[in-house]
Amino acid sequence: MTAMVKTRGGAGAGLSAGLSDDVVIGWLRDMVLIREFELRTMSAYQQAKIGGFCHIYIGQEAAVVGTFGAVEHDDPVVTAYRDHGHALARGMSPDVCMAEMFGKITGCAKGKGGSMHMFDRPNWLFGGHGIVGAQTPMGAGLAFGARYEWEVMGRGKKKVCLCYLGDGALNQGALHEAMNMAGILSIPVIYIVENNGYSMGTAIDRGTTMADKLWKKAEAYGIEHRTIDGFDVCSLYDEFRPFVDVLRDEQRPGFVDLKTYRYQGHSMSDPQKYRTKEEVAGHQEKDCLDRHAHHLMSERGCLSEDAFKEMQKDAKEQVKEAVAFAEGSAAPTVEGELYSDVYANPQKNLSPVRDYAHGTKNPLQ
Numbered sequence: 001m002t003a004m005v006k007t008r009g010g011a012g013a014g015l016s017a018g019l020s021d022d023v024v025i026g027w028l029r030d031m032v033l034i035r036e037f038e039l040r041t042m043s044a045y046q047q048a049k050i051g052g053f054c055h056i057y058i059g060q061e062a063a064v065v066g067t068f069g070a071v072e073h074d075d076p077v078v079t080a081y082r083d084h085g086h087a088l089a090r091g092m093s094p095d096v097c098m099a100e101m102f103g104k105i106t107g108c109a110k111g112k113g114g115s116m117h118m119f120d121r122p123n124w125l126f127g128g129h130g131i132v133g134a135q136t137p138m139g140a141g142l143a144f145g146a147r148y149e150w151e152v153m154g155r156g157k158k159k160v161c162l163c164y165l166g167d168g169a170l171n172q173g174a175l176h177e178a179m180n181m182a183g184i185l186s187i188p189v190i191y192i193v194e195n196n197g198y199s200m201g202t203a204i205d206r207g208t209t210m211a212d213k214l215w216k217k218a219e220a221y222g223i224e225h226r227t228i229d230g231f232d233v234c235s236l237y238d239e240f241r242p243f244v245d246v247l248r249d250e251q252r253p254g255f256v257d258l259k260t261y262r263y264q265g266h267s268m269s270d271p272q273k274y275r276t277k278e279e280v281a282g283h284q285e286k287d288c289l290d291r292h293a294h295h296l297m298s299e300r301g302c303l304s305e306d307a308f309k310e311m312q313k314d315a316k317e318q319v320k321e322a323v324a325f326a327e328g329s330a331a332p333t334v335e336g337e338l339y340s341d342v343y344a345n346p347q348k349n350l351s352p353v354r355d356y357a358h359g360t361k362n363p364l365q
């Protein structure tokens with residue numbers, strides 16, 4: 001963790017000031033857990049215990065913790081493939097999350113999704129998605145379903161759906177089709193751009209028009225928007241919560257350009273030649289964990305330094321146990337899982353598949 005820094009003036013002076021100490025301390029606990037989980041994930045990946053693509057969330061912890069803090073637990077959430085932080089912040093067990101990373105049967109998707117596909121229906125997390133922008137129409141669909149259930153079926157309650165995306169997804173046609181429909185039908189989906197400045201290795205101003213005015217993309221579809229600093233969890237909550245409340249009450253869409261920054265590469269295989277170490281260090285000086293810890297200890301006075309150290313120790317132990325759980329879990333078997341959770345079950349008649357494997361028949365004909 002970097003050296004302690006002061007929060008910017010006014011942090012925690014809004015709605016968050018009225019929250020209980022347990023809530024704001026809980027935010028720090030969530031961020032510490034995410035950070036430690038990601039550090040151990042990096043280590044496990046380097047040891048080849050985790051395969052495939054792996055995208056680390058370090059630096060962006062306040063973005064997800066602050067936005068989740070402003071909504072109800074049963075508001076649906078869908079996100080992109082940098083999704084470990086979202087899963088943990090929503091309440092997924094670190095054991096289950098790490099097991100999924102390791103490709104084990106005890107993971108949230110039975111080890112068949114991996115790093116990019118955390119899914120947790122009990123916690124209303126409808127998955128991370130590996131195709132850029134693929135989750136944006138789903139976000140509109142989840143929000144439409146929630147509104148239909150409340151407004152037409154006469155059950156449930158008013159909800160909003162949080163749909164997270166990276167700035168690279170702003171160039172995908174699926175997003176614009178979804179925003180157009182959300183604007184026309186007044187669908188209560190909130191598109192949250194976790195704007196860390198880079199689409200993979202391309203700076204946002206080199207790959208996206210109006211990079212300093214992303215809100216114009218939403219404005220074109222009649223969608224109200226906000227630009228919010230995502231480095232301070234309290235000020236983020238203070239700005240985002242009123243926006244959510246209005247959109248929930250009026251059942252209409254929203255768009256947020258959430259400024260954040262990732263300390264690691266786009267993925268674990270990213271050499272990061274597109275930015276300097278000095279640039280990264282400059283952002284680490286306003287680290288979201290340090291800012292919130294300082295606020296709680298020096299400004300709000302509800303957390304001692306010893307308690308903070310104990311919190312960090314607990315997170316390390318929790319993640320250590322998660323790694324042990326993942327390592328000790330069994331892998332999914334071909335017989336038990338290859339044909340489960342799919343739309344068609346070829347086990348009912350495997351002969352066409354065997355014929356095709358031997359080059360004697362095409363089962364699609």
